[in-house]
Amino acid sequence: MPSSKDHLLEFHKSLEAYCRTNRQAQLLNSYIDKNYSSKYAAQDLGVDERYVRRVIAQLKRLSAEDGITPSFDASRFVDAGQKIKGKSTLTKDDEGNIVWIKTTAKAAAEDLAESVSDTVASLTPWPKVAKPKTTENKLCTLYTITDYHIGAYSWARETGDDWDISIAQKVLINAVNDLINGSPKSSQAVLCQLGDFLHWDGLLAVTPTAKNVLDADGRFEKLTEIATECCINIVNLLLQSHDKVHVIMAEGNHDLAASVWLRLLMKQVFGKNKRVTVEDSPFPYYKFSWGNSFLGFHHGHLSRINKMPAKFYSEFARDMGQSAYRYLHTGHLHHKEVVEDAGVVVERHPTLSARDAHGSRGFSNSIRAAQSITYDKDYGEVSRTVVYPRIK
The missing domain is CATH 3.60.21.10 (Metallo-dependent phosphatases)
Incomplete structure (x- = not known):
């Protein structure tokens, strides 16, 4: 059975599938090499630490929209030819009533806009x-x-x-x-x-x-x-x-x-x-x-x-x-x-x-x-x- 360390590495390597640019892939690899440290990855690439955090968070969010998180892989329960488009959670409100919380995936255009904005903000002179x-x-x-x-x-x-x-x-x-x-x-x-x-x-x-x-x-x-x-x-x-x-x-x-x-x-x-x-x-x-x-x-x-x-x-x-x-x-x-x-x-x-x-x-x-x-x-x-x- 794989250790938690191996599982964490496997999860982060899977995030490469969500990288839209070579720069994002380079940043992800540095983040993994630096033992998941935004600070040291930023120093390695000469970018702002906040940019590293934003990109990693974005990749994790895209992965979560496909049902894959560090602790759970919902894609195992999806039939071939189907895809996850959202998430439903059964929970309770403050008064103890049972409620369903349903979410849907964010539009690809919004993701692209965020990506461009983050890329521009991260650029060093x-x-x-x-x-x-x-x-x-x-x-x-x-x-x-x-x-x-x-x-x-x-x-x-x-x-x-x-x-x-x-x-x-x-x-x-x-x-x-x-x-x-x-x-x-x-x-x-x-x-x-x-x-x-x-x-x-x-x-x-x-x-x-x-x-x-x-x-x-x-x-x-x-x-x-x-x-x-x-x-x-x-x-x-x-x-x-x-x-x-x-x-x-x-x-x-x-x-x-x-x-x-x-x-x-x-x-x-x-x-x-x-x-x-x-x-x-x-x-x-x-x-x-x-x-x-x-x-x-x-x-x-x-x-x-x-x-x-x-x-x-x-x-x-x-x-x-x-x-x-x-x-x-x-x-x-x-x-x-x-x-x-x-x-x-x-x-x-x-x-x-x-x-x-x-x-x-x-x-x-x-x-x-x-x-x-x-x-x-x-x-x-x-x-x-x-x-x-x-x-x-």
Whole structure:
């Protein structure tokens, strides 16, 4: 008969089945190795002890919802093909009356929300990157990534190009490196992730509002892991070539919720780095000023390109009025377009991502690209670099 120590070890090892991310599995293993000590597991991984407690408690709760606790395994009494969806307990109230207490399992979406929230809160500030030796203090370079749709799936025979999470990760980092190498070493950089960075926004691969079914690659947990890793790596790459980096994680129509936690994540990771600022406004129209230039940003899902000058004038009249040059940047339609009106240049940026089946059947093919634009404090735009997708 197994000892209580062996039984406890067996139970905790069974919790690995409820880990949604590699980070949770790593934390669980450290917790077991450190003799079930949250304190020593936290020290081992360099995270807050409260985070360890929350994750272990969450894993135990998920296990309990399947009827498995350290002292009891209800799954032994469940027939094949059935699952436990709740718990009924016969007990007595304060007056001695017999009562049934019935509970049901918490929704998976709520669990995911808790998981994301805990993960963001647990992140420790990223190690600081050394400043470049020299930069050009009158220049600011804008790096725009839009409609990247990490998590989308495309089959080349149907759409013209293959696209999945692995390809997306390689293409993105290659493109950013190419843009940095082709741009001046400006003192200021702006990373504008202009929306629709993630292809879908939750457990189901559908659009957030219309609930249209999407061609998807991978699990949502994997999607969020890759997306956060890419964003952090890009900022670190920019810090190697620029004194300061301003980060914009814009709202898109495919990632209404993800844009919120991406902003929170970037503030948490780079919160103590004085070289990084993060736009934290929930308002989906964003601004940044550099000398005589006003830069505005909006994904394009709420305002058409010809209406944007008026919209930005109504929201940022003082900033735009004090600027000699006014540039607005948008995406959404996956192709390049430039409109100039009322002293404002509005530019729709192309995307690096491949078309999915819906895009290939209903819309014209467009050139896939990304670009960096450099602005002088006195003269506005002075140069730009355009790169195209490559895997190698």
